[in-house]
Amino acid sequence: MAIVLGRSPRANDARPTNQCSPRYNVDVSSIRQIASADFPTRWGKFRILGFEGTFGADRRVESAVALVMGDVRSAPPLVRIHSQCLTGDVFGSLRCDCRGQLEMALSMITQEGAGVLIYEQQEGRGIGLMAKLQAYELQDTGLDTVEANERLGFKADHREFAMPAEILKALGVSSVRLLSNNPDKVAALERGGIDIPTSSSWPDLQGGAA
Numbered sequence: 001m002a003i004v005l006g007r008s009p010r011a012n013d014a015r016p017t018n019q020c021s022p023r024y025n026v027d028v029s030s031i032r033q034i035a036s037a038d039f040p041t042r043w044g045k046f047r048i049l050g051f052e053g054t055f056g057a058d059r060r061v062e063s064a065v066a067l068v069m070g071d072v073r074s075a076p077p078l079v080r081i082h083s084q085c086l087t088g089d090v091f092g093s094l095r096c097d098c099r100g101q102l103e104m105a106l107s108m109i110t111q112e113g114a115g116v117l118i119y120e121q122q123e124g125r126g127i128g129l130m131a132k133l134q135a136y137e138l139q140d141t142g143l144d145t146v147e148a149n150e151r152l153g154f155k156a157d158h159r160e161f162a163m164p165a166e167i168l169k170a171l172g173v174s175s176v177r178l179l180s181n182n183p184d185k186v187a188a189l190e191r192g193g194i195d196i197p198t199s200s201s202w203p204d205l206q207g208g209a210a
C-alpha cells in the first residue's frame with residue numbers, strides 16, 4: 001500500500017495522545033513539515049517553518065510558511081493567517097492593505113512575545129498572480145474586485161483556509177486568539193478543530209474582511 005502524505009484533514013480521531021515530539025515539530029497529520037530554521041526579523045526572533053500538504057478532492061498540493069515566536073502552547077496564542085500578496089507584501093502596493101496587515105500582525109506578536117503567523121501561498125485570494133493582475137486591469141475600467149474576479153471566471157474568494165488549522169494542530173495549538181475579522185477564516189479554523197474562544201481586535205483597514 002502506498003504511503004500518502006496523510007489522511008483527510010478531518011480525520012483526527014485516531015491521532016496518538018502520547019506524543020512527545022520536540023516543540024514545533026510535526027506529528028501525524030495531513031501536512032508535513034519541510035523545514036524549520038531560526039528566523040531573525042526586524043520585529044524580533046522567530047522560527048520559520050515550511051509545510052506542505054495535500055488538500056481537497058483534487059488532491060492539490062499546497063505549501064505555507066509559519067513564523068512562530070515564544071510559547072504558543074500553554075495559552076491561546078495570537079494567530080494571523082496571511083495570504084500571499086506579492087504586490088502588497090513586497091512592492092508596498094496601495095491597491096490593498098496587505099503589507100500593513102502583515103506588519104501589524106508581526107508587531108503585535110512580537111510585543112506579546114508569542115504567536116504564530118501563517119503565510120499561505122495563495123496570491124490574489126487564490127486566483128494566482130497573473131489573474132490578479134488581469135483583475136487589476138479590469139478594476140481600472142471601473143469594476144470592483146468581485147465583479148472583476150467573476151468576469152475572469154473566478155469566485156470572489158478562492159481561499160479555503162484548510163491548511164492553517166492543520167498547521168496549528170501540528171504546532172500543538174488547539175485554541176487561538178485570531179487576528180482577523182474574516183468570518184470565513186474563523187469558520188474554517190473551527191471546522192478544522194481549532195477553538196477561537198475570544199475575538200481579538202483587528203482593524204478593518206480597507207473595508208474588506210481581512
Ligand SMILES: [Zn+2]
Pocket residue numbers: 085087088089096097098099
Ligand atoms: Zn494585497
